[in-house]
Amino acid sequence: MQLSNDVFIIGTGESKYGELWERSLREISVEAGLKAIESSGIRTKDLDAIYMGNSLSGMISGQENIGALMSDYAGIADEDVPTLRIEASTASGAAAVYEAYLSIKSGEYDLVMVGGVEKMTELYGNEMIDISSSILDREWEAFFGGTPAAMAALSARKYMKDFGVGKDVMAAISVNDHKNASMNPTAHFSNIITMEQAINSTPVAEPLNLMDCAPQSDGASSIILASEEFVKREKKEGVKIAGSGISQEYFALHSRDSLYSMKSTVSASRKALQKAKVGLNDISFAEIHDSFSIYGVMALEDIGFAERGKAKDLVFSDIGLKGRIPINPSGGLKAKGFPYGASGVGQFVEGYLQIMGKAGKRQVENAKYGLLHSVAGTGSTSIVHILGGE
């Protein structure tokens, strides 16, 4: 059965991304939510539901059911707004948007808030490495010492060997991210970095250096979604979610066909483009999941912006704000920051601002369609959304 009940983003809000030592999970989450409500000009009592994307609050803060907790702390517990948490590790935010999108498509809801939040800096060192490894296969990867960085390093080494390229191809992703983040007041990092600085930064898991690894940030992002009917009735401006795709593949890296291609990304982006009825040439900008720079390189090839092994022909000159395909105008996971459950929602905030022409100094000219790409762990789940269009 094919229904046509389009879904629009009508407002957004974010906390600062960064090391927010003095602020709590609930505080930043509520800040982002209230800003989104203000930005969209709605009343909280009109909300039909809230979806929260979060990955690690149980393990980090000993707190489950944060959907309900946040509704309480936002002061709307009395308004009986159903609130659930959606989790797909580092793609939790995008997954929450996806569920909210379906809930409106279902005809059950007209106005839904999505929040993404993560407070990563409560813990650090070995304890935090262990917790962040919960996004891997605990029994077959983490147990034997695999960490997210170590798994990404395997992909990077194999990619460099098979295609005869150097660290510079990966570093270019991070350099571009930092440049864009310097124009994004929300971003964790505001400093510009050079290729030399990136390539020569502290080793983390060879061949990946510190500047190849997204930071563990605190942060919260929120968006308000509305049905076509609501948008027309209330005369709201918004950005359409034109298509979405979600795909799975093997959980552990050792089961995959390739170390440097995520089949889930290939499939999810194809699905999303098909649903949106647009081609890659129509895309004005993309937010890609570069938790490690090698994943950014892989995403460019998996989505199809570059052929396999040919990201090197793209990353040095064509991914800037004025390039052929602007990548991560927000600053991406590397420089805007990487609060696990928030990042996926943060991509929607950037997509909304770009298409509404409200992105300030980092505005992409004539931004019409945006592609948003979020990944769980090392690629077990990929979620792609296309924003834009009439």
Add this chain to the structure above:
Amino acid sequence: MQLSNDVFIIGTGESKYGELWERSLREISVEAGLKAIESSGIRTKDLDAIYMGNSLSGMISGQENIGALMSDYAGIADEDVPTLRIEASTASGAAAVYEAYLSIKSGEYDLVMVGGVEKMTELYGNEMIDISSSILDREWEAFFGGTPAAMAALSARKYMKDFGVGKDVMAAISVNDHKNASMNPTAHFSNIITMEQAINSTPVAEPLNLMDCAPQSDGASSIILASEEFVKREKKEGVKIAGSGISQEYFALHSRDSLYSMKSTVSASRKALQKAKVGLNDISFAEIHDSFSIYGVMALEDIGFAERGKAKDLVFSDIGLKGRIPINPSGGLKAKGFPYGASGVGQFVEGYLQIMGKAGKRQVENAKYGLLHSVAGTGSTSIVHILGGE
């Protein structure tokens, strides 16, 4: 916009509930899923999505993103079935069913599997008490020593005082549960208990004794949901999800208007009945969330089977399989068992079996409509579904 795309349960499967020391999270989860697939006669490649309900796998087993993990271990990673995890603490299973239901209502999917799983016995003692307290407000309840049992005890004491009743009103819920569970091969406990045994069992948190507290069980439950179109095309038999309601209220107990009423249950059951267009008198049986016996008593009153303070007029004679309103034919949380993320899905398994007339010795006569009631923590979220009807 009102759509009419009904959703049906066409098959179910469960692992044994209990202390499954020798079996892993992934093993029992896959067992339940494969049984559900077999029971419904579908092919895995026809599945459009999988929703997993789980509360504590991150904190207990250090494993996140178990949706993707389970799809891999079920051997269907190659079939690219989108899989997400839904969490609302002890209501995670019911929440996962709700999301699956919406996804079919949306017209995006025709055939969806829901799995609920929890492996509680990996940890025990103080560590497990701390983890299970993650379903409370960590900063305002658990931090000061509040545990799930302690919070329920506050409700029990106040209820007993205000209505001048004894422990027997609560014990009657557990006695009924054990009797029904003795006829359910899936159940954690198969022993019948007497009122005397229940009332005189080991104190846990006065006035609650061991027999007032649901056990920490391992277990997995799974159901297959299909659209009306799929059911007709494939000539499947099934049980309709006639209505659903999900409601919120304040997270922490100290914010509530009453210690012995969950506003979220009052509201969720009203919503569900309204959507199903049936009254309480049409309900043939109910599965209620009695993680503690006092919550069972409160549920009877919040849903409306008894007036406030009058559960005592119901529980001693009218909740058996042949009673006015059979409660927890499955054995309930107390005796079928309480694997957090699985229980909500398990209620649907029981509802399906009862309405299909396949519940064996514990069959409720002429079971036509069932009410399923699931609660997050101490009542921050309640989810009610009505099964049955044409």
